[in-house]
Amino acid sequence: MTQPTAGLVCPNGHPSEESDYCSVCGAPMPGTAAPAPPAAPASPDSAAATAQTCPSCGTPRADASARFCEVCRYDYQTQAPGPPPVVVESAPPAPGPAAPPAPGPAAAPVPTGHAEWEVTIAVDPSLDSEPDPGTPPPPDVGDRIFPIDLPEMLVGRRDDAQHIRPEIPVIDPGVSRRHAHLLRLSQGRVAIVDLASANGTAVNGTGLVAGQRRELADGDVVTIGRWTRITVSRRGQVGA
């Protein structure tokens, strides 16, 4: 216990009844060698997670709750290495072999035949039934292609404040942060499940029941939000 001590004055000139920190303003008292705050946060857990780097490719872990390395898809939970990278048809010519891996699966350079399916995300303003001049569709956004290379991929709106970082981020105010999951099933099949999104998910124009899996076929068109069209396609000449 700290004894009330007479005659102590803090660096800000307050008479203090405490010898460690000023009883008026909380400033560290001189001479008592105010203990520095702990060198690391009180919890080693969070510190370790923050400082963690991917054992497979050395990329810092995005945050402690991120399951997969955002570059090579190393799985922190099962400690399984990520799938071999895939080539994307719209990708620019493969960079030189010495180039470091660029973030994001779409730019991964080495061709293999792992993911059998891919989705193309397109902005289609004609889908927007009630255009709002205040929130126009983003202009000049090209189609983005994502291979379905994980057992489960979140489609949704990125929200850093809530640590929601979908594998397939969509820029569309009508899309929920956690909108839908694309699932890679056995025997090379894929499916989608709506995660009780605010505005729903439609496949070929038919709305899905939240939580119920819908298997997808080559050429299926999924529409979500105000202007987002997702085309499902089987990659050519791949797999058995």
Place this chain on the structure above:
Amino acid sequence: MTVPQPDAAQAFTIEAFQNPYLAPGSDRVDAIVCVTASGTAAPSARPLLLGFVIDNSGSMHGPRIEAVRRAVETAIRLLDERAGFFVVAFNGYARVVVPPARATEDVKRRALAALQDVLANDGTAMSTGLAAARSLFARSPEAIGQCIFLTDGRNESESASEVELELRRCAGLFTCDCWGVGTSWQVGEVQEIARGLLGKASLIPEPAGIEAAFQDAVGKAQSKSMKNVRFRVWTPASAEVISFKQVSPTIEDFTARAGQVGPQVREYDTGSWGPGEARDYQVALRVRAGGVGDQMLAARPSLVFVGPDGAEVEVRAPAARVLASWTADETLSSRLDSTVAHYNGQDELAAAIQQGLEAREQGNEAAATTLLGRAVQLAHESGNADMTTRLKKVVDVVDPSAGTVLLKKSVSKVATMDLELESTTTRRARRPGGEGR
């Protein structure tokens, strides 16, 4: 009493968990303060006074009042002779069935006879039962006052403000755990009584369960050795307390209950404590923002109680200090302490359950699915297995880690009420130094 007391200053260990580093200009400090009562406290010089406040309105007629008689009988058999007890029955008004007396064999026998005369009839006015208990507890200010409150219906014979007023009169005199039998009572009404008197509200689905609930309650009541323990927070002159909550074992917002002791000192009554008991508190402060290199004490938490000799004891600990240190290093200031993060998650879990149940009640199935799905995910992530079990009675879980759920088509009212009541029961944070519960 000449019982040797352990050093009163050792009665509690207090430890703060936080990231003390703030970005320049930042003025918000969050910390979790974990308090554990010494496990070796000598038996208290303070006697226990246990009050039973029993609803005997018309709806209690038959198996319920029978079960209450048996349960009180079992409960008072467990009381040791040092303890005192009384029984109050209330419907539209209250009667003292057994006046306060030491729990000797003779008194217990007479109490059982008196209980046989309690009939169930008339309406329900809960404040009358509390008022009677208050007058009896007030006669024994030295005792640790614990109350067991049982009802089975709505508080239909008086306005809600009567209870609110009575709770303010009772506060500090005794603490009260509440039970509702069956599903015809209102969670909010009973919870208000438990919250106001620092206790917990629980559901007993069938009358047969009353006996076991009362047995547990007596065990808990007899374990208490300190009363009116206050959590004291000193802050610098420039700082203010944004919120103060208990976060373990349950979430209770104490912010509005602050007692201002001095210009920089607030106190919050935490009720009675038993040896080894552990509770965690969440403190949020606004301080005057500093610049890089500035450092200050943002809060000095301590515990205050009246010792066996009648003198006030304040327990402090260097580890309890909540600090603020401004740094330009963003990797330091952006870290979230894992204990703080754990309870943020438990807070969100409770809110998701309450809002999810409300959305379902209003027929908004999409919102209910999302919210209860988020609750399942949070319970799963934090290892709150009890909550997961309760949630599974209300939703079918498709994928707990993703929070994918389907609402069950038919859900029993017991499961819904139980989930709502227990939504604020948290899982204790794992501590770097030791294992949480």
